[in-house]
Amino acid sequence: MATVSRVLNQKGYVHEDTVQKVHKAIEMLKYVPNDVARSLSKKSTKTIALFVPDITNPFFNELALAVEKVSQMYGYTTILCNTNESSKIERQYIQTLKQKYIDGFLMASNTLSEDEIEQLQVPMVAVDRVSSPSVPTVSSKNREGAHLAVQALLKQGCTKIAHIRGPKGIWIAEERCQGYLDLVEDLPWFTPKLVVNGNFQLKAAIEAVNKLFDAHPDIDGIFAGNDMMAIGALRALQERGIRVPDQVQVIGYDGIPLTEMVYPELSTVSQPIYEMGMLAARILIKKIEQQPLDEVNHKLEVELIQRGTTRQR
Amino acid sequence: MATVSRVLNQKGYVHEDTVQKVHKAIEMLKYVPNDVARSLSKKSTKTIALFVPDITNPFFNELALAVEKVSQMYGYTTILCNTNESSKIERQYIQTLKQKYIDGFLMASNTLSEDEIEQLQVPMVAVDRVSSPSVPTVSSKNREGAHLAVQALLKQGCTKIAHIRGPKGIWIAEERCQGYLDLVEDLPWFTPKLVVNGNFQLKAAIEAVNKLFDAHPDIDGIFAGNDMMAIGALRALQERGIRVPDQVQVIGYDGIPLTEMVYPELSTVSQPIYEMGMLAARILIKKIEQQPLDEVNHKLEVELIQRGTTRQR
DNA sequence: AAATAATGTGTAACCGGTTACCTATTTCGA
DNA sequence: TCGAAATAGGTAACCGGTTACACATTATTT
Structure with a gap:
């Protein structure tokens, strides 16, 4: 048991021959590790939550797509939470998700006070919102x-x-x-x-x-x-x-x-909605994995696009 | 320990006085049960996954809102999965989610073969798609x-x-x-x-x-x-x-x-997008909780709405 | 060649709940 | 009044992983 765990996590000493044997056995038995058990002992679920005020707004669709993409790249699962900008719903989600050992929160919706945020004890990043000075923020100019x-x-x-x-x-x-x-x-x-x-x-x-x-x-x-x-x-x-x-x-x-x-x-x-989402997700994952953050606040560039509703010369 | 568990799950015999004592203690200690541990022993996470082909399409936004609403009412959490109609992504999600003890799948996107669906071993309902005859379906006429x-x-x-x-x-x-x-x-x-x-x-x-x-x-x-x-x-x-x-x-x-x-x-x-979502979610939860289903296939009514792009008399 | 360090693997405790089973007490019918 | 049934609550096994630790073996140092 311990050896199999070591092989799968590439941790500790395992003889190369044993590694091969374990892999062969895994294949033969079609063994698939149980993530819930793993989460229980690791106290981490490889899951992050994205809070948005209104999933109906395409802005947040695109943001969600970006976040999802990055989190998947790093082996994380994303949960989308629609808050309707209601602090009741938001608090409820947070409570439920903390019970489920969520690893981090990405807030594009935020109705919480600074105090509540400090008490969270879960890594958090804000996108397109500013919350507490201790929370890294991604927004645009x-x-x-x-x-x-x-x-x-x-x-x-x-x-x-x-x-x-x-x-x-x-x-x-x-x-x-x-x-x-x-x-x-x-x-x-x-x-x-x-x-x-x-x-x-x-x-x-x-x-x-x-x-x-x-x-x-x-x-x-x-x-x-x-x-x-x-x-x-x-x-x-x-x-x-x-x-x-x-x-x-x-x-x-x-x-x-x-x-x-x-x-x-x-x-x-x-x-740059997509970039904002990707950046925010990367920062959150860095925070979760306790890597050092270079900058805390990111303000991305914006661009004026003139189309049919203005009279550009 | 066992008694506390019994109190929280309202199972087995517990003296009324003890129930009160337990509740008082829970409040004093600010005890919050650990859902991961619970999931491990119960083999269920109270979580369902909604698969959609394109989160960018407002149709699926509305569907997601409805599903979310119902699942929350029944104490479930929803995970939204964007598949881009790609069977690779779909399979990957399914694999990941099964490892996490997902309780059920709600498919508004479906690229899987009937065989794969049969093998799933997880309750499933299709919305706006037809998959296998064994899968309950909600769609419209x-x-x-x-x-x-x-x-x-x-x-x-x-x-x-x-x-x-x-x-x-x-x-x-x-x-x-x-x-x-x-x-x-x-x-x-x-x-x-x-x-x-x-x-x-x-x-x-x-x-x-x-x-x-x-x-x-x-x-x-x-x-x-x-x-x-x-x-x-x-x-x-x-x-x-x-x-x-x-x-x-x-x-x-x-x-x-x-x-x-x-x-x-x-x-x-x-x-009736919202109703379709709610109905599908209810059916899925019924299936998860092993309650009998009355009907398997639901075809809801549609309605022609004439607005500005037609010349109604 | 002996002492020491590095490598390899098994045992058991732990994560935090649920629940089968056991024992003790109370209730109640005959 | 006695025994069966119902009630109450504690103990320990279990869910399925991770990991500290112990011990055995091999490699390296002096």
Whole structure:
């Protein structure tokens, strides 16, 4: 028994002849090790959990694909947890998974307080969210991305730009909103009413745009906090008979595949979603395996992609 | 030890006073049972796996949400497995998960042969796929759904209807295609060239439509094997400057949320996706817990929803 | 050539639960 | 009032691995 274990784990001294014999026996008996027993004694399951707020958003699909890919490469299994941004669900998942000896958490959704995070005692990495300073974070340059979008709108003739922002309290929403404000706050046409709240989902954006245009029919540019809301805005505009991009230009944020599925195709600030997922997964696995981390916070570059909803020269 | 176990599992005789004492002690010590140890002796992990071919398709998102919901209600954890319709990946997942004592498989993707399925020795249910006769299946009335779509197109003035079908060998694709053929095969304008292959993804449908219209510019109706392809068709038509629904009417299949995000909104044959997921999960859990199943094959009703891509009277 | 180090393998404890089985006490019918 | 049945709770085996440790053998050093 011990020798077989040593052969399989390549640990301790085993004579080469014995290794061969063991392998032959394993083949003959079609022996397959039992991972649960292994986990029990090793106190590790080679499993990580990815928490996302909304699996329905293609952004998180792509992220999940990337995480899955990397974790598989390193022999890990991934569990996807949909939290709906509810701390109750999130806590419940964490509780269940800790009981199951989960090895690490990858949080793209985070409703926990810093205290709770400190108490976790399980390695954790945040993607596209900031949580506690002790948690490594992978995100992109949101503020700069917002600058790119607003700059382009201004340069391409917009004279009144609205912003549909993501939920309050969510770091990336704040950053993107701040990036918008940086460039327009001091312009003569600006008024705080041009910033409306959304929840990163399509429906809310439709309502937001309708309210916005009822009050300010002269808006000719919209920067949305993410692509789903930009697509909602586009829908609302089309329904009102407003021509995009002739009358109103729209830019989203994320660069999800959906941007190329609508017509006209959506201009957007594209994040390297797949890379973010891979990087975050690698960092988490490093942490789990107690390897030293070089950097703790990663801010990846973004890129403005102009397509059919803007009038690029 | 044994008594505590009995209290927690409500099994065997335990005096009421002792139960109270145990609960008090659990609270004081903040005792949390170890699920891995429990799994080892019970040979069950309270975990099921959902296999999907393409997590990027909203259809499977919704399915996953439903499965997750039900499994959580019954105390199960769900693992999502993206197979890309590759039997290599699928087999690898199955191998890994069996080693981890997975309790059941829910297959919305299936590349395995009947033999392999028989050998599995783990409860299994198929959704939207048919596999082996011994496996309970949840699907919808695909052929009837196709009839609804094609009937509507015919009634609403189409005189030449093409079909972009799903991949060969996938049962639902065959059924939907057959449903189309049932109604048009004997019409004077019909030719087999009007049926083109797709892979259920958007990109392929764009190419398919372009090829189709190069050869048959007089097509005035398209029935796509799923919504993703219908949206691809819509995109291709819009790019060609063809007006939908005035010149060409389009109907998809599935009823994913995306159908309401494009403009014009897509007409579609809507399946009760969420119910299918819940039903399949319930059946799987019943099987796992060795409860008797009433029926083995479930075919749910579908419904034609006419929106902006058809000319309903 | 003897002492020491390196190599090879088996035994048993351990991970943290579940449960069969045993013994002790209480309940209850005849 | 006695014995069977029901209730209560403890002991130890078991799930299937990992690994510290003991002991045997072989290789190396002086």
